[in-house]
Amino acid sequence: MYSGTNLENAAYPEGLCAEACAIAAMVMAGEQRLIEVAVMARGEALCSPCGGCRQKIAEFALPDTSIRLYSPDALRAVFSLAELLPYSFTPEHLN
Template sequence: MDQRLFAAASAAMERAYAPYSKFQVGAAILAADGQIYSGCNVENAAYPVGTCAEAGAIAAMVCDGRQQIREVVVIGRGDAMCTPCGGCRQRIREFATPETKIHVCGPEGLRRTFTRDELLPESFGPENLS
């Protein structure tokens, strides 16, 4: 795991806006060209319209003209692993290769690494629309 990603995801987690759940999440993406993009969860009083950390990081990457994820770090507190939700797994799927590594971390460091296909096996993607 690239330690720059862990640092970026940790810093993003600290800036998360989570006044309702009190569950802060940070994410960082390493794009194919080496650029790092981070995001944090942003809650809203109308719960369904919040934004996940991974979605924010992906949006920043795409806004900057990149479209390929090399590596992802997701970090959250608590005893359970903070794996990407179903929607974020699909978002990662759109820009990652089957071998892209998704590192799930806690504040202490790495808890587990998955490949994209381990997190979302037999997934639907752009090639299904061809």
């Protein structure tokens, strides 16, 4: 498991999303594939990866990689990448 955190910055858009930080940690550890993504946030609204992070996830996802959305107390929702980013552009499109 690789963790990331959201890093806000007063000079927008220079902050970093937690998903991007976790993917960077995964790559630095020598891994290349995401089996599952877990996003945890406080509050009532579901917090799903932003569009840029959805694309980053697509670059490393397996066909059945799930994106699981949590609150501090419970699993709130589970999505496939295709549900969050239909018709995604993947590394296979570069061949």
